[in-house]
Amino acid sequence: MSASTVSVIVFFSALMIVVSFVIGVWSSRKAKTAQAYFGGTAMFGPVAVGLSSMAGIASAFALVGVPGIIYATGNPMTFWMLSGAAFAMSYIILGKKVRAMAEIAPISSLGDICDVRFNNNRIIKALMSVIICLGCVGYLAAQIAAGSALIAHLLGWEPIVAGLVVFGLLTIYTAVSGEVGGLLTQAFQGFVMVIAGVFMIYAFFKVTGGFGNVMQAVGSIPEITGANGVTKKLGPDLLNAWGTFPGKISLTWMLIPILGCLGQPQVLVRMYALKDPRDLPKAGLVTAITHTIVGFLAVVVAYGALYLVATGKIPPLEKADMAIYAFADYVGIEAQLLVYAAVLAAAMSSASLFLTSSSTLLSKDLSSALGFNIPKEKQVSVSRIFMFVLGGASIVISIYSTQMVALLGTFGWGTLVSATFPVFVIGLLWERANEAGVMCGITASFVLNILSLTSFVWPGGLPAYFNISAISIAITVVVSLITPRQEISANLKRVIDL
Amino acid sequence: MNLSKLKTVIVVFIAALWLACMYLGWQNDFIPAMCLGVALMLLHMILGAAKNGVISKKLLVYPFGLWALLWIVSFICSKYYSDLFAGVMPSFTILGFHPSFAFTIWFYWIGGMFTLSLGFHLYKDEWLSEKDWKDFVNQVQKEAK
Numbered sequence: 001m002s003a004s005t006v007s008v009i010v011f012f013s014a015l016m017i018v019v020s021f022v023i024g025v026w027s028s029r030k031a032k033t034a035q036a037y038f039g040g041t042a043m044f045g046p047v048a049v050g051l052s053s054m055a056g057i058a059s060a061f062a063l064v065g066v067p068g069i070i071y072a073t074g075n076p077m078t079f080w081m082l083s084g085a086a087f088a089m090s091y092i093i094l095g096k097k098v099r100a101m102a103e104i105a106p107i108s109s110l111g112d113i114c115d116v117r118f119n120n121n122r123i124i125k126a127l128m129s130v131i132i133c134l135g136c137v138g139y140l141a142a143q144i145a146a147g148s149a150l151i152a153h154l155l156g157w158e159p160i161v162a163g164l165v166v167f168g169l170l171t172i173y174t175a176v177s178g179e180v181g182g183l184l185t186q187a188f189q190g191f192v193m194v195i196a197g198v199f200m201i202y203a204f205f206k207v208t209g210g211f212g213n214v215m216q217a218v219g220s221i222p223e224i225t226g227a228n229g230v231t232k233k234l235g236p237d238l239l240n241a242w243g244t245f246p247g248k249i250s251l252t253w254m255l256i257p258i259l260g261c262l263g264q265p266q267v268l269v270r271m272y273a274l275k276d277p278r279d280l281p282k283a284g285l286v287t288a289i290t291h292t293i294v295g296f297l298a299v300v301v302a303y304g305a306l307y308l309v310a311t312g313k314i315p316p317l318e319k320a321d322m323a324i325y326a327f328a329d330y331v332g333i334e335a336q337l338l339v340y341a342a343v344l345a346a347a348m349s350s351a352s353l354f355l356t357s358s359s360t361l362l363s364k365d366l367s368s369a370l371g372f373n374i375p376k377e378k379q380v381s382v383s384r385i386f387m388f389v390l391g392g393a394s395i396v397i398s399i400y401s402t403q404m405v406a407l408l409g410t411f412g413w414g415t416l417v418s419a420t421f422p423v424f425v426i427g428l429l430w431e432r433a434n435e436a437g438v439m440c441g442i443t444a445s446f447v448l449n450i451l452s453l454t455s456f457v458w459p460g461g462l463p464a465y466f467n468i469s470a471i472s473i474a475i476t477v478v479v480s481l482i483t484p485r486q487e488i489s490a491n492l493k494r495v496i497d498l
Numbered sequence: 499m500n501l502s503k504l505k506t507v508i509v510v511f512i513a514a515l516w517l518a519c520m521y522l523g524w525q526n527d528f529i530p531a532m533c534l535g536v537a538l539m540l541l542h543m544i545l546g547a548a549k550n551g552v553i554s555k556k557l558l559v560y561p562f563g564l565w566a567l568l569w570i571v572s573f574i575c576s577k578y579y580s581d582l583f584a585g586v587m588p589s590f591t592i593l594g595f596h597p598s599f600a601f602t603i604w605f606y607w608i609g610g611m612f613t614l615s616l617g618f619h620l621y622k623d624e625w626l627s628e629k630d631w632k633d634f635v636n637q638v639q640k641e642a643k
Contacts, residue, residue, distance in 0.1 A: 075602065078599075078607075079606070082603070082606070084607065084611035084615070085611045085613075085615070088615040088617075091618070092543050092547050092614075093547075094546060095546075096625070096631075212591055212593075236585070236586060236588060236596065239596045239599060240599055241580055241598040242576070247529070247577075248528050248531075250528060251523050251528040251531045251535065252523065254532055254606075255532070259538065259539050259542065262542075277626060278626055281615075282619065284615050284619070285615050285616070288611050289615075292607075292608075292611060295607075429545045430506070430509045430545070432505075432506055432509070433509075460520075460523060466520060470517055476513075477509055477513035478513065490641060491637075491638055494634055494637060497551065498549065
């Protein structure tokens with residue numbers, strides 16, 4: 001890449017970071033109360049909520065890892081990435097109930113909902129906070145590692161310096177403005193990703209001439225070896241629906257992301273950030289359309305890279321994760337500056353969301369579950385301190401301990417599903433769900449998640465999180481049924497019946 | 499349709515369906531498992547959309563019913579065409595896609611996304627009308643007094 005190209009990309013990326021910083025600092029004026037700071041509760045319209053939800057979900061993994069997996073193994077990952085239906089589904093299932101909880105009690109965190117639903121049960125809240133926090137910190141570390149590596153590669157800096165500059169600024173504006181600034185900056189970053197998506201989809205059709213040409217090029221040769229000595233397996237089966245993985249992987253990558261979208265903190269917390277719950281269908285449309293563009297971006301760059309390799313225009317990739325960059329480099333400078341900015345935007349939007357979520361969980365929910373009650377007027381200051389410490393520690397750990405990042409990375413999407421379904425999904429859909437049931441379900445989730453970090457091998461070859469989600473949900477339901485029914489308040493019943 | 503007395507049965511079905519999907523996944527019987535996965539999602543949506551235990555028949559038919567149909571057809575056709583053209587170049591494409599993957603694109607992705615998102619928007623009153631919300635807020639405020 002030429003020096004002038006790098007300068008343009010760096011300028012564009014820096015501009016995006018500066019605009020994010022300005023939005024974050026500006027919006028701190030709106031974060032006046034604890035409820036606004038922690039939850040942005042009932043403050044936003046459907047466009048901001050829709051865009052920020054999409055940006056929170058579409059992490060750096062979606063833009064870099066997903067094209068890499070599609071390039072390497074074919075289409076099973078598209079079940080995950082083309083999941084635009086998931087948002088409307090999530091809002092239909094829980095949207096009005098989560099938003100209604102904010103009417104019957106002051107809600108600013110997931111722990112608050114847990115308290116109202118399960119009579120301030122400290123064990124449920126503590127276990128839920130720990131599991132969600134593990135998932136959030138895992139995501140956070142992965143975003144920092146990806147974003148820092150990108151900037152370090154562009155500028156020739158040490159990754160720690162790149163991490164401290166980019167994510168240090170992010171930590172500052174997030175700590176100052178809380179969830180209010182987080183939501184607005186994520187909406188802006190989501191917009192950057194959409195612009196990049198539109199351009200790259202156009203570029204894909206211009207370069208390849210369409211999917212028929214990709215099918216022809218990839219399907220007509222079994223493999224290709226480049227001058228770099230790398231061999232890429234191709235052939236028609238790579239582009240059928242299931243690719244090179246067994247079908248059970250398509251099952252997992254369909255069910256867990258679609259239904260599991262409902263269990264992601266970045267979707268749950270946005271449900272109560274909306275001013276009017278009747279705007280949720282509109283937010284669902286915004287999220288679905290923008291996610292469709294960004295999801296399709298991930299697919300077309302993978303298909304584009306496959307086409308370029310199959311036609312000999314570029315050598316087979318040494319690392320599949322380079323698919324998006326390889327295609328952007330081939331397209332030219334406009335694609336490069338948009339793609340690099342979009343990857344950075346994806347890393348920053350998810351990082352800020354997981355930073356606020358994990359610091360709120362640690363400083364507010366877990367601390368109160370453990371009996372440390374921080375006075376209301378001090379909660380925001382304590383959370384800010386947590387955010388600085390957590391942000392700094394995550395930057396250092398994610399750069400220096402790749403093993404730790406890999407370990408935390410396993411606590412991702414599926415782990416969050418196994419922690420949130422018993423408490424929020426079963427809890428808010430079924431009044432018969434009781435403390436005993438949810439406590440057993442969430443304990444099973446906690447123990448099995450920890451067990452999965454050992455050498456224990458699950459039968460059947462499904463990812464651990466699939467088994468853990470199924471088992472913890474089943475335990476929650478069975479134990480709730482065989483233990484005495486618990487009375488719930490009239491207001492809570494109204495929420496469940498709404 | 500009144501589901502008040504069926505709620506517990508539906509939740510038990512949900513738990514059973516999770517376990518069934520897991521077991522079928524272990525056996526790599528992924529098409530039946532994916533179809534059961536659609537049933538699992540449908541039951542969640544029915545519980546979530548029901549108001550005072552009553553689910554609107556309109557919602558049940560469109561978008562929920564149509565969405566479920568699109569997805570089940572998508573999975574079955576994807577499997578049919580992947581088996582039909584296993585190891586060989588397909589004799590035709592659907593708008594450029596491998597016929598197996600075309601069903602993922604047009605039915606699972608575009609069809610599923612627009613059916614649910616637009617249907618939800620069009621029939622939002624069946625999910626939560628302005629009156630439902632106002633009544634709810636009034637009752638909560640009354641209780642607070």
